[in-house]
Amino acid sequence: MAERLAVVSGGGTGIGKAIARELVDAGHRVVVIGRRSAVLAAAAEELGAGRVIPVTADLTDPAQVEAAAARIGQVGPVDVLVNNAGAVITRPADDSLGALADSWRHDLDTNLMTTVLLTTALLGQLRRPGGRLVMISSAAAQRGGAGPHSAGSYAAAKAAVHGWALGLARQLGPEGITVNVLAPGYIADTEIFGEQWTPEFHAGKVADTLVGRAGTPEDVAAAVGYLASPAAGYLTGQIIGLNGGAVLGR
Numbered sequence: 001m002a003e004r005l006a007v008v009s010g011g012g013t014g015i016g017k018a019i020a021r022e023l024v025d026a027g028h029r030v031v032v033i034g035r036r037s038a039v040l041a042a043a044a045e046e047l048g049a050g051r052v053i054p055v056t057a058d059l060t061d062p063a064q065v066e067a068a069a070a071r072i073g074q075v076g077p078v079d080v081l082v083n084n085a086g087a088v089i090t091r092p093a094d095d096s097l098g099a100l101a102d103s104w105r106h107d108l109d110t111n112l113m114t115t116v117l118l119t120t121a122l123l124g125q126l127r128r129p130g131g132r133l134v135m136i137s138s139a140a141a142q143r144g145g146a147g148p149h150s151a152g153s154y155a156a157a158k159a160a161v162h163g164w165a166l167g168l169a170r171q172l173g174p175e176g177i178t179v180n181v182l183a184p185g186y187i188a189d190t191e192i193f194g195e196q197w198t199p200e201f202h203a204g205k206v207a208d209t210l211v212g213r214a215g216t217p218e219d220v221a222a223a224v225g226y227l228a229s230p231a232a233g234y235l236t237g238q239i240i241g242l243n244g245g246a247v248l249g250r
């Protein structure tokens with residue numbers, strides 16, 4: 001099979017890096033995108049220099065997304081796009097409506113617009129037929145996410161990805177492109193929780209599951225590996241939970 005090209009946003013760390021590794025192992029060249037050049041360069045070196053192409057961009061900025069898409073266009077048509085970049089946003093600084101609005105806009109930019117902008121910029125470059133689009137959302141979109149870490153905007157931003165992706169599946173299905181959303185539950189050993197992570201937080205998340213453990217980046221990567229594969233051509237327009245049983249039947 002000819003070498004396939006994949007693009008993984010947020011591919012320099014955590015879940016995204018595990019996805020990039022999975023796709024390299026499955027024979028793809030992989031473009032990894034993020035804001036920190038040094039982090040991307042280190043990931044590219046670790047995963048296989050020459051097979052992994054770092055592209056630095058803030059995906060909330062349309063001009064930087066356009067530049068990234070132009071750079072990817074020089075590499076080749078895109079077989080797989082994994083929209084994985086995202087972050088949990090700190091709660092509003094104070095109780096004012098202004099602070100709430102700033103926090104929500106930041107969250108929507110980071111978790112929704114990164115996905116919308118990159119996908120739209122690459123739409124014309126996706127392989128037809130055979131392209132694979134995977135969005136990484138969150139179990140928070142299915143069960144709510146307000147708590148010590150956010151004011152609910154993270155859950156809302158991820159849920160917005162769901163509705164948008166389902167419409168995209170309708171639009172792109174006739175062109176032979178599948179679109180699916182993977183909604184992970186708690187995945188340990190990534191940068192996302194930062195200083196908000198505590199052993200108590202971890203234990204609570206593990207207790208939520210039926211399998212009694214945290215998820216790993218490799219759990220997510222294995223599922224993406226299937227969704228991205230030529231074998232998954234009949235699977236589209238789905239929201240797929242990956243959460244150790246913390247959310248049932250959705």
Ligand code: NDP
Pocket residue numbers: 009010011012013014015016033034035036039057058059060084085086087088110114136137138139183184185186187188190191192193
């Ligand atoms: P990480 O913080 O390790 O990864 C997030 C990645 O996104 C980083 O590589 C970061 O790179 C990149 N990123 C963030 N903002 C931008 C931006 N504006 N432009 C470009 N890249 C950006 O956390 P995870 O691996 O845990 O998270 C990956 C995805 O999985 C996220 O979408 C997250 O919401 C989701 N998720 C995670 C869960 C978990 O429990 N860990 C559970 C459910 C979903 P840089 O900072 O260099 O830009």
